[in-house]
Amino acid sequence: MSEAGSHGRDTLGLATRVKAIAVADPVLDLERRKSLLASREWTGYQMEELALTAIDTVTLKMDFEDGARHEDIVAAMARVAGLQMPQRNRDAHTAVARWVLDSLLNVGTVDRDFSHDYGIVLHGSYTTQTFSFKLLREVPGPDGRPRLRASNEAIAVLVGAADLDIASEQVAADAKLEALVRRGRLTDAHRAAEMGLRRTVQYTEHVRSRLEGMRRDIRSVDWVRDVQSMQTEALEHIKDRINAENTIKDNLVRMMENSTEDTTPAQAAELIAILEECLRRHAPLQAKLQEVGERFRAEQERQSFVPPPSRSNVALERQLLIPSLQLSVRQAYPLLNTFATAATPPHRPGILYLPDLITGLMTPPNESDGDDGLVIEPEFGEAPDDSVFTDEQYKAVATLLQHADGTRLSDLLDTARRHGVSTGRDNLDHLLALHLLGLFGAPRHDPEHGTVLAALADDRELEDDRFAGHDLLVVHGPPADTRTTDNSLREGAA
Structure with a gap:
């Protein structure tokens, strides 16, 4: 319901438009963020076009049961990136595509949600709400590997609208397409047909998400109010869409037969292919909706009417441990392996991501409130503090x-090794490398002489048997000269 402000403004209408802008913000933000990647030179790539290509490809490849594969989406974006920057190699195109895909998935965050604050007026007071959404999300596929699905918000970015009634928009898209075909404007009709196809996918995803809620918890839905009304409305909507699309298809066929222009049959054939794709997607959705009643009853039996298992617990010590200890390892191992397999329920492995794994490993454990007396504090003896390097090596x-x-650095390592052999210690080069790494991160200032000792990187690889990385350049001079050299090297590397 719309709430009016003090000056007669439709604040709910403002909130709807703010959410529509918020959905597009992660896509538009890619262009700004690419300039912040100092290690990458991606000037020339249009990130918004690559992002829309990813969303578009996921939308068209996903169906009711399965999503799109990562490699297919990366390949589609890499092809577009190759058209934008033909002078770059394929590895650069693939790197850009993977970065855009990770950004659309919001990799690196805990819940992978994008969020935006907006306000509404409730009972005469202004209240701030948080709008959380996803553009692309990863779900387990039939083979256990991750698949990509586009959210309703992501599809709304493609069709240029958000928070609208999907069924009404689909009806409007078909009506627009029919009018354009009737007037012979096939070029404009092609765009309208593509929008209609995306609305078809969006409506399928909308129905699938509602049925998924029934599968998760049957108590959260009511058959008459939620499921049956949705089934009736969706079946009627799909029936109308099939009739409308078949009518448009017949008009296009007649146009192809009666046209005297060379371009008209080709354009009509493209439109017919899009309409056939819409009809193909309607068929499995219609079949799923017809099975809703059976699935609802099956979920009731599975979640509500299945009695608890009537079996006694296994006495692990008396029935398992003691008999196993009386057997040899070769005899006991198959029995224990069979028991562990039967006692452990099957589960689908979760999708593991390196950022989430690092976050979990870096999270400190919860402190225990009580002490059960089983923790024994270890006693550590005094250990001698043996230094790895000698004072002579530090002075050298x-x-x-x-x-x-x-x-x-390569020349200094050779000198250090020759000096180390003469003194009988062969790790002088390690100490030198550690000092240079410290100088690379934090240059050393000598206040007595007013100089700075620093190590700079200029993208020259280190050729050494023990160490790898950049062949650092040691600079010893005034602070201003050191900063100038650093900037020039960085500009040269960029």
């Missing part, structure tokens, strides 16, 4: 760095 490294200005 300081001497090497004191005279190093414009010298590379």
Whole structure:
């Protein structure tokens, strides 16, 4: 219900438009974020077009039961990226495509939701609400591997509207398509047909999500109010859509037969292919809706009417442990393996993501409120503090760095190894490498002489048997000169 503000504004209408803008914001934000990636040079790629390509491809490839594969979506975006930047290689196109896909999935966040705050007026007071949504989401596929599905909000980005009645929009899309075909404007009709196809996919996803709620918890839905009314309305809607699309298809066939222009049959054939895809998607949805009653009763039996299992618990010590200890390992292993397999219920493995794994590993465990007395505090003895490096080695490294200005790490390592062999210690190069890593992250300032000792990277690979990475350049000079050299090297690397 619309709430009016103090000046007669339709605040609910404002909220709807704010949510429509919020849905498009993650797509538009990709262009701004690409400039923040200092390690990548992606100027020239149009990130919004790649994002819409990903959403469009997922929308057209997913069906009622399954979603789209990651590699298919990345390949589709890489093809578009190749058209945008033909001078770049395929690896660059694939890297851009994977980054866009991870951004649309919001990888790196806990719940992977995008959120935006908006306000509504309730009972005369302004209240702030949070609108949470997903564009693409990952679900387990039939083979246990992750699949991609596009949300209603993502499809709304494609068709240019959000928070609207999907069935009414689909009716309007078919009516627009029929009018354009009747007037012979096949070029405009092609775009309308594509929008109608996306509305078909969006309506299928809308019905599937409602049926998924019934499968999760039968108590959350009412048969007469929720399920039966939705089934009747959806079946009637699909019937009308099938009739309307068949009528448009027949008109296109007659247009192809009677046209004298060369381009008309080709354009009409493309429109017929899109309409056939719509009809193909209506068929399984109609079959699923006709099975709703049977599925509802089956879920009732599974969730409500199945009695608890009447079986006695296994006495692990008396029935398992003691008999197993009386057997040899070769005899006991098959029996224990069979018991573990039967006692562990089957489960579908979860989709593991490296950012989520790192977040879980870095989360500190909950502190226990009580002490059961089983934790024994270990007693540690005094261990000698043996230094890995000697004072002579520290002095040798300081001497090497004191005279190093414009010298590379590879040359310093060779000098350190020759000096280490003469002193009988072969790890002087390790100490030198550690010092240079410290100088790379935090240059050392000498206030007495007013100089700075720093290690800079200029994208030259280190050729060494023990170490890998950049061949750092040691610079010893005034602070201003060091910063200038750093900036010039970074600009040269970019």
